[in-house]
Amino acid sequence: MKKILSPKEAAKKVKNGMSVMVGGFMVVGSPNTLIDALVEEGTNDLTLIVNDTGFPDSGVGKLVAADQLKKVIVSHIGTNKITGEKMNNKEIEVELVPQGTLAEQIRAGGAGLGGVLTPTGVGTVVQEGKRVINVDGQDYILATPLRADVALLKAHKADLAGNLVFRRSARNFNPLMATAADLVIVEVEEILEIGEIDPDEVVTPGIFVDYLVKKGGAA
Amino acid sequence: MKKILSPKEAAKKVKNGMSVMVGGFMVVGSPNTLIDALVEEGTNDLTLIVNDTGFPDSGVGKLVAADQLKKVIVSHIGTNKITGEKMNNKEIEVELVPQGTLAEQIRAGGAGLGGVLTPTGVGTVVQEGKRVINVDGQDYILATPLRADVALLKAHKADLAGNLVFRRSARNFNPLMATAADLVIVEVEEILEIGEIDPDEVVTPGIFVDYLVKKGGAA
Amino acid sequence: MDKQQKRNMIARRVAREFKDGDVVNLGIGMPTLVANFIDGDKKVILQSENGFLGVGPAPEPGQEDPDVVNAGGQPVSILTGGACFDSATSFGIIRGGHVDATVLGALEVDEEGNLANWMIPGKLVPGMGGAMDLVVGAQKVIIATEHCNKKGEPKILRKCKLPLTATKEVDLIVTELAVIEVTLSGLLLREVAEDSSIAEVQEKTEAELIIPDDVGVLK
Amino acid sequence: MDKQQKRNMIARRVAREFKDGDVVNLGIGMPTLVANFIDGDKKVILQSENGFLGVGPAPEPGQEDPDVVNAGGQPVSILTGGACFDSATSFGIIRGGHVDATVLGALEVDEEGNLANWMIPGKLVPGMGGAMDLVVGAQKVIIATEHCNKKGEPKILRKCKLPLTATKEVDLIVTELAVIEVTLSGLLLREVAEDSSIAEVQEKTEAELIIPDDVGVLK
Numbered sequence: 001m002k003k004i005l006s007p008k009e010a011a012k013k014v015k016n017g018m019s020v021m022v023g024g025f026m027v028v029g030s031p032n033t034l035i036d037a038l039v040e041e042g043t044n045d046l047t048l049i050v051n052d053t054g055f056p057d058s059g060v061g062k063l064v065a066a067d068q069l070k071k072v073i074v075s076h077i078g079t080n081k082i083t084g085e086k087m088n089n090k091e092i093e094v095e096l097v098p099q100g101t102l103a104e105q106i107r108a109g110g111a112g113l114g115g116v117l118t119p120t121g122v123g124t125v126v127q128e129g130k131r132v133i134n135v136d137g138q139d140y141i142l143a144t145p146l147r148a149d150v151a152l153l154k155a156h157k158a159d160l161a162g163n164l165v166f167r168r169s170a171r172n173f174n175p176l177m178a179t180a181a182d183l184v185i186v187e188v189e190e191i192l193e194i195g196e197i198d199p200d201e202v203v204t205p206g207i208f209v210d211y212l213v214k215k216g217g218a219a
Numbered sequence: 220m221k222k223i224l225s226p227k228e229a230a231k232k233v234k235n236g237m238s239v240m241v242g243g244f245m246v247v248g249s250p251n252t253l254i255d256a257l258v259e260e261g262t263n264d265l266t267l268i269v270n271d272t273g274f275p276d277s278g279v280g281k282l283v284a285a286d287q288l289k290k291v292i293v294s295h296i297g298t299n300k301i302t303g304e305k306m307n308n309k310e311i312e313v314e315l316v317p318q319g320t321l322a323e324q325i326r327a328g329g330a331g332l333g334g335v336l337t338p339t340g341v342g343t344v345v346q347e348g349k350r351v352i353n354v355d356g357q358d359y360i361l362a363t364p365l366r367a368d369v370a371l372l373k374a375h376k377a378d379l380a381g382n383l384v385f386r387r388s389a390r391n392f393n394p395l396m397a398t399a400a401d402l403v404i405v406e407v408e409e410i411l412e413i414g415e416i417d418p419d420e421v422v423t424p425g426i427f428v429d430y431l432v433k434k435g436g437a438a
Numbered sequence: 439m440d441k442q443q444k445r446n447m448i449a450r451r452v453a454r455e456f457k458d459g460d461v462v463n464l465g466i467g468m469p470t471l472v473a474n475f476i477d478g479d480k481k482v483i484l485q486s487e488n489g490f491l492g493v494g495p496a497p498e499p500g501q502e503d504p505d506v507v508n509a510g511g512q513p514v515s516i517l518t519g520g521a522c523f524d525s526a527t528s529f530g531i532i533r534g535g536h537v538d539a540t541v542l543g544a545l546e547v548d549e550e551g552n553l554a555n556w557m558i559p560g561k562l563v564p565g566m567g568g569a570m571d572l573v574v575g576a577q578k579v580i581i582a583t584e585h586c587n588k589k590g591e592p593k594i595l596r597k598c599k600l601p602l603t604a605t606k607e608v609d610l611i612v613t614e615l616a617v618i619e620v621t622l623s624g625l626l627l628r629e630v631a632e633d634s635s636i637a638e639v640q641e642k643t644e645a646e647l648i649i650p651d652d653v654g655v656l657k
Numbered sequence: 658m659d660k661q662q663k664r665n666m667i668a669r670r671v672a673r674e675f676k677d678g679d680v681v682n683l684g685i686g687m688p689t690l691v692a693n694f695i696d697g698d699k700k701v702i703l704q705s706e707n708g709f710l711g712v713g714p715a716p717e718p719g720q721e722d723p724d725v726v727n728a729g730g731q732p733v734s735i736l737t738g739g740a741c742f743d744s745a746t747s748f749g750i751i752r753g754g755h756v757d758a759t760v761l762g763a764l765e766v767d768e769e770g771n772l773a774n775w776m777i778p779g780k781l782v783p784g785m786g787g788a789m790d791l792v793v794g795a796q797k798v799i800i801a802t803e804h805c806n807k808k809g810e811p812k813i814l815r816k817c818k819l820p821l822t823a824t825k826e827v828d829l830i831v832t833e834l835a836v837i838e839v840t841l842s843g844l845l846l847r848e849v850a851e852d853s854s855i856a857e858v859q860e861k862t863e864a865e866l867i868i869p870d871d872v873g874v875l876k
Contacts, residue, residue, distance in 0.1 A: 244707040244708070244726075244728075244744075245707075245726065245730040246730075247707070247723065247724060247726050247730070248724070270744070271784070271786075293784060294784055294785065294786050294787070295783060295784035295785070295786040296782075296783060296784050297783025297784060297786075298730065300781070303781040303782070303783075306782075307781070315782065315784045315785060317785050317786075317787070317788075317789040317790050318706065318744065318748060318785075318786050318787040318790060319744075319745075319747075319748025319749075319751060319752055319787060319789075319790035319794075320789075320790070321744075322743075322744040322745040322747075322748050323745060323748070325745075326745045337752065338752070338793050338794075339752065339789045339790045339793045339794070339823075340789050340793075340823075341793075341823075341824070342821060342823070342824035343789065343820065343821045343822065343823065343824070344820050344821075345785075345789065375724075385741075385743075386724045387708075387709065387722065387724035387725045387735065387741055388705065388707045388708045388709055388724060388725055388726055388741065389724040390708050390741055390742065390743050391707055391708050391743060391744050392743070392744045393743070394743045395743055395744060395745050422743075
């Protein structure tokens with residue numbers, strides 16, 4: 001039986017200076033209740049690992065606007081001009097990673113791999129500072145694993161064993177991040193009894209999940 | 220709309236000397252109708268990529284017994300003593316690979332990766348002849364991608380778009396192999412109309428599948 | 439021709455490149471327009487890198503599903519027979535060569551097939567998102583772009599000056615003036631617009647074009 | 658004590674190592690027995706590397722589900738709250754450290770925590786299956802073995818002579834005579850069986866044991 005936290009209790013699990021993975025793609029599949037609670041809490045100096053920085057007034061964009069971030073590891077910041085401004089003013093360090101590489105780095109972090117070899121970015125600035133490994137005559141960039149202290153995720157439904165199912169394009173990075181953080185907190189639309197999700201339909205097994213939070217739940 | 224083949228038509232797609240991935244774990248999730256048709260066809264000189272060689276009289280064990288294999292890349296042959304005998308008599312070349320490494324090699328083959336770094340097997344005979352790459356002070360073995368000419372798989376249900384769902388422990392290597400072969404033939408219990416499998420429940424998207432075969436179907 | 443007419447013309451021509459059964463990923467911006475011109479007789483499956491296959495048209499206003507957006511964040515639909523997946527699977531599909539064609543815009547493209555479309559030094563860098571993976575992974579990379587930039591300068595160069603998105607991956611360039619194929623010998627002029635001329639295309643192209651005897655008409 | 662009594666005694670003691678909420682993978686053979694002795698008050702989740710979490714007891718004869726077997730191919734059940742997945746995910750769970758403990762047999766184990774349990778040169782090699790991944794990946798590696806081999810020779814050695822399964826990964830050794838912890842300083846004798854003695858355990862152990870003041874009683 002997973003413990004259900006209020007958004008405020010969940011946000012308090014995130015401490016200043018932690019690395020935090022947040023699911024979502026342009027705020028679809030983003031744990032907005034958890035983000036709002038984290039903004040409320042004012043936790044700062046965070047390193048965020050996320051696909052994109054959302055919009056100035058929604059998703060993880062709120063953490064950008066509230067100056068809670070030290071660094072962002074991200075594939076795209078183009079939808080949030082505040083991230084770009086803060087990057088140019090050196091208020092936030094931004095590390096840009098190709099989206100597919102970011103996905104594999106998080107998966108590797110969760111799957112105990114020392115890294116993966118990807119052809120993406122070979123011959124571009126992405127290659128700078130990376131190890132290049134040749135296999136059968138082709139160059140690949142060694143993408144090393146990424147892990148975080150906490151993952152804040154969004155699923156459609158969970159059962160009380162913590163098993164998760166996702167909906168449509170809201171799945172994106174959420175199942176990957178569930179495997180790659182020391183503490184995994186998941187915001188869900190609905191919490192079901194154990195047995196209400198068939199084992200074949202589970203996308204993220206409950207062993208990856210530490211706490212559940214109801215979307216829009218009382219603080 | 221995917222084309223539905225008879226087992227015999229499907230078996231004829233496999234040519235002498237090809238590399239063939241076959242799903243299944245100790246014959247659970249094994250495409251037995253396709254294997255029977257391939258035995259009937261007598262295709263030989265095959266390189267098989269498979270978790271285990273089944274039993275002497277079932278699963279891919281039938282291909283072993285019928286002398287259709289040149290080589291097997293496999294994690295375990297202990298349940299089929301004929302494989303061991305043929306290995307010792309040098310009638311079959313056997314390449315043993317840790318099961319998790321085999322899974323990652325097939326996934327890498329399907330996902331366009333040049334390989335993955337795994338800690339499994341470091342300091343053992345598995346390391347012999349492999350590249351060892353150190354990341355942050357830890358040694359890893361570079362496991363290179365595996366692909367095959369054909370994959371013979373077993374799913375529970377397919378729709379006519381080729382989308383697949385699997386059942387219980389019969390899933391195992393099947394979804395991975397679907398991504399890593401030039402031609403993918405899937406034996407299924409049931410073929411549904413397009414729309415009868417919800418997009419969220421699809422495990423293997425239909426784009427990976429070339430042909431469907433009904434389990435136990437007429438030759 | 440006004441800007442919209444040019445864009446539609448390019449999109450219409452690009453759409454003719456697809457074959458029945460192709461899996462296609464359309465980039466953000468002008469490439470998205472291509473979907474409007476795909477021949478209804480051809481079954482083309484659109485992939486959206488945020489996590490699904492079977493992109494369908496935008497829903498009627500008010501009918502949007504917040505969990506169903508394309509990679510540009512715009513509301514779309516998922517056709518029956520579609521399938522949803524996480525970001526690692528999505529980029530496994532892309533990087534693994536399971537996408538037959540991708541259509542992307544360009545800042546610069548050159549005679550070696552190098553592409554620059556993600557950053558301009560000194561300007562705000564939005565990030566590469568999934569573009570680097572798409573260019574490396576898709577079987578065929580089609581660039582859909584106006585022939586010249588806003589200043590009237592050629593975008594089709596001998597050598598890209600801007601930071602690259604990928605090296606030697608572009609296969610075809612479609613503009614409002616011409617269709618140009620990237621070959622090992624250089625840029626081969628395939629088609630010239632009805633209201634243009636070989637001379638005009640060459641004049642507006644920095645790289646030297648190979649002019650075959652049978653240059654077609656771009657309509 | 659006959660062989661079965663020894664096995665049960667070892668299994669019973671191993672089961673006491675688990676904490677509430679632990680995810681445990683039990684190897685084939687004697688380790689499987691451990692499931693019979695897990696305290697009902699503790700919620701221990703069993704993982705089966707062929708692809709699911711929530712291994713339940715064997716069904717009544719005639720009630721077996723052909724798609725539900727454990728990693729040894731024996732019919733089992735899946736408890737409510739369980740989850741099924743493919744082999745890459747399964748070994749991602751294992752290699753990624755999400756399995757709290759694994760229990761495996763041994764041919765040899767040594768004072769550095771090296772383990773040999775997969776091959777004897779000159780004999781038929783069954784293959785390592787998932788054992789190498791389990792030993793490297795699980796947080797705690799427990800060896801459940803009879804103290805001596807069939808010839809009465811020690812299995813707990815100064816240095817393994819057989820080909821290794823993994824290096825320096827074993828944490829605890831449980832036999833019918835003793836419980837021995839692998840520490841950086843060497844093998845620490847934790848418990849001795851009621852009907853044995855420290856002297857007997859040391860005599861039957863090739864490696865020198867560290868004997869603390871508070872050796873417990875193994876029951």
